[in-house]
Amino acid sequence: MVTPHDAGLAVLELKGIGKEFGAIRALHGVDLRVSPGEVVGLMGDNGAGKSTLVKIIAGNFPPTHGEIRFDGKPVHFVRPIDARTVGIEVVYQDLALADNLTAAANVFLGRELKRKLGPFALLDHKAMAARALELFGELRSETRPHDLVKQMSGGQRQAVAIARTRLSNAKLVMMDEPTAAISVRQVEQVLSLIHRLKEQGVAVMLISHRMPDVFAVCDRVVVMRRGEKRADKAIGDTSPEEVTSLITGAKEAA
Amino acid sequence: MMKKELGLFLLLAVISAITGAINPAFLSFVNLLNMANLIGLFGVFALGEGLVIITGGIDLSLGSMFALLGVVFIDLLTTYQVPWPFALLLVLMGGLALGGIQGFLITRLKMQPFIVTLCGLLIYRGAARYYTSDSTRGFGYGDEASTLSNIASGNVAGIPNTFIFLIILAVILGVLLHRSVYGRWLYAVGKNEEAARFSGIRTNLVIATAYVISGGLAGVSTVLFVFYTNSVSPSSFGNFYELYAIAAAVLGGCSLRGGEGSILGIVLGTALLQVLQNLVNILGIPNSLNFAVMGTVILIGVLADQQLQARRRRKAALAGLARTAPKSKEPTIRQSASPHGAAALPTSAGDQA
Numbered sequence: 083m084v085t086p087h088d089a090g091l092a093v094l095e096l097k098g099i100g101k102e103f104g105a106i107r108a109l110h111g112v113d114l115r116v117s118p119g120e121v122v123g124l125m126g127d128n129g130a131g132k133s134t135l136v137k138i139i140a141g142n143f144p145p146t147h148g149e150i151r152f153d154g155k156p157v158h159f160v161r162p163i164d165a166r167t168v169g170i171e172v173v174y175q176d177l178a179l180a181d182n183l184t185a186a187a188n189v190f191l192g193r194e195l196k197r198k199l200g201p202f203a204l205l206d207h208k209a210m211a212a213r214a215l216e217l218f219g220e221l222r223s224e225t226r227p228h229d230l231v232k233q234m235s236g237g238q239r240q241a242v243a244i245a246r247t248r249l250s251n252a253k254l255v256m257m258d259e260p261t262a263a264i265s266v267r268q269v270e271q272v273l274s275l276i277h278r279l280k281e282q283g284v285a286v287m288l289i290s291h292r293m294p295d296v297f298a299v300c301d302r303v304v305v306m307r308r309g310e311k312r313a314d315k316a317i318g319d320t321s322p323e324e325v326t327s328l329i330t331g332a333k334e335a336a
Numbered sequence: 337m338m339k340k341e342l343g344l345f346l347l348l349a350v351i352s353a354i355t356g357a358i359n360p361a362f363l364s365f366v367n368l369l370n371m372a373n374l375i376g377l378f379g380v381f382a383l384g385e386g387l388v389i390i391t392g393g394i395d396l397s398l399g400s401m402f403a404l405l406g407v408v409f410i411d412l413l414t415t416y417q418v419p420w421p422f423a424l425l426l427v428l429m430g431g432l433a434l435g436g437i438q439g440f441l442i443t444r445l446k447m448q449p450f451i452v453t454l455c456g457l458l459i460y461r462g463a464a465r466y467y468t469s470d471s472t473r474g475f476g477y478g479d480e481a482s483t484l485s486n487i488a489s490g491n492v493a494g495i496p497n498t499f500i501f502l503i504i505l506a507v508i509l510g511v512l513l514h515r516s517v518y519g520r521w522l523y524a525v526g527k528n529e530e531a532a533r534f535s536g537i538r539t540n541l542v543i544a545t546a547y548v549i550s551g552g553l554a555g556v557s558t559v560l561f562v563f564y565t566n567s568v569s570p571s572s573f574g575n576f577y578e579l580y581a582i583a584a585a586v587l588g589g590c591s592l593r594g595g596e597g598s599i600l601g602i603v604l605g606t607a608l609l610q611v612l613q614n615l616v617n618i619l620g621i622p623n624s625l626n627f628a629v630m631g632t633v634i635l636i637g638v639l640a641d642q643q644l645q646a647r648r649r650r651k652a653a654l655a656g657l658a659r660t661a662p663k664s665k666e667p668t669i670r671q672s673a674s675p676h677g678a679a680a681l682p683t684s685a686g687d688q689a
Contacts, residue, residue, distance in 0.1 A: 205515055
């Protein structure tokens with residue numbers, strides 16, 4: 083296990099991140115380091131600033147204050163594509179998959195493989211299906227590339243969404259409530275998918291309300307409250323009870 | 337997805353056979369060529385409408401576009417004596433521009449497609465009537481554009497050029513929609529625009545392009561219709577034609593919710609509509625029932641399609657249960673289950689032409 087603060091190179095480093103929407107202060111002075119292969123749980127009640135933080139890291143909007151460093155270099159994201167270019171991928175809660183397309187098509191959405199036919203570039207269905215199958219294999223998922231996403235279970239959909247992040251060799255994957263809307267058995271699958279990512283040296287930020295999941299896979303837990311970071315502890319140094327009291331504000335900070 | 341087209345084709349064949357049996361004139365060469373001509377005329381802009389519908393939008397302005405572009409086109413050729421290649425180019429550019437404006441309003445200014453194109457319908461019609469003071473424009477006795485007229489309304493070995501245009505455009509758009517990256521994005525945007533945007537697709541551009549293509553095809557259709565009727569009366573030219581296109585697309589398997597449909601389906605839908613119109617005449621059904629027949633067939637067709645899909649889904653769900661029941665993870669299981677699964681899940685949009 084990588085301990086949080088001694089790891090040499092952080093993949094993501096936030097310094098004093100703040101965000102205001104008009105008069106509303108959504109985030110204030112957030113510092114955060116995430117190392118390669120580390121799984122960080124990001125917890126907090128609704129409105130605590132988790133989503134705002136994730137959206138800033140994902141490039142949905144820029145922070146009002148502070149600095150983001152990725153792989154040691156300062157970065158400025160204007161659009162989500164900028165964050166993706168450096169290697170940040172987000173797996174959204176509602177999964178952001180196109181139901182009418184196949185698993186393979188979704189994995190490659192926006193990054194389709196093409197084959198040249200004279201002056202025209204056509205979709206290379208075969209290559210995409212083969213590569214998607216490989217990715218599902220790496221994730222030990224039984225998802226079939228040619229199946230339509232609308233016919234898949236929640237766990238399989240997660241596998242498709244996570245395979246997307248593997249395709250781009252993302253260095254940081256942020257997962258927004260991946261276990262919120264799926265059955266207990268599929269939660270196991272998703273947690274094992276997170277382990278696969280960790281094995282491959284990918285840093286994972288897990289945004290979740292589910293305490294057991296966070297304690298099952300995370301190396302470290304970060305608690306947000308009222309737009310500020312209230313705790314940042316190795317999972318072994320804390321307990322679900324402490325985290326709960328930090329989230330609710332019963333305990334101010336740790 | 338092929339199943340839908342196959343069903344539609346069978347429906348077309350059955351209706352044609354029955355009509356032909358009742359009145360052999362239906363299958364006469366002359367009547368078939370006449371129908372081919374109409375299918376060509378109405379199919380070209382239905383293709384554009386189909387693309388727009390796949391994005392989850394709608395284009396109600398087509399008929400009025402024909403009127404506006406039509407009077408301008410005839411005026412360019414007759415009053416201003418513009419050489420026909422320039423007039424043709426201007427009309428096509430006009431169609432692309434109108435489509436572009438609508439696409440801009442819908443994607444950049446976030447207006448609803450229905451509203452934007454409904455206003456387009458009203459504005460273009462009004463502009464056409466004002467421009468001509470509500471008088472019919474037609475060609476004089478001179479042969480202002482006999483070359484173009486021959487291209488637009490002529491035939492090759494008896495086959496109407498309009499039908500040939502439709503086939504060529506359908507093939508081009510078929511490749512675009514089913515084989516190119518743009519087509520894949522169009523389906524994704526139509527079903528889940530947010531997902532497409534998160535995937536790095538410039539969704540506004542993809543959607544706006546569909547309206548531009550629709551406008552461009554409306555320009556092509558304008559020219560074809562102008563040489564079909566040889567005159568344009570601004571208050572009635574192209575009236576309700578957008579509804580023919582929508583009907584053809586829906587009949588051809590496009591969902592108004594977006595993300596579904598195919599070029600082949602749209603062409604078959606157009607063909608079915610024209611066959612229905614034709615059989616009303618041929619079978620001596622009162623012409624006033626024309627629209628009622630069309631409406632009834634579309635209603636029944638869409639209903640039947642929904643029922644079939646629901647049945648297929650239930651079957652697929654059962655097959656899925658059967659698949660997961662023996663909890664084995666050997667690849668052999670997967671292989672044996674795969675053909676079964678593939679048969680149960682035939683709808684993979686965008687993968688087949």
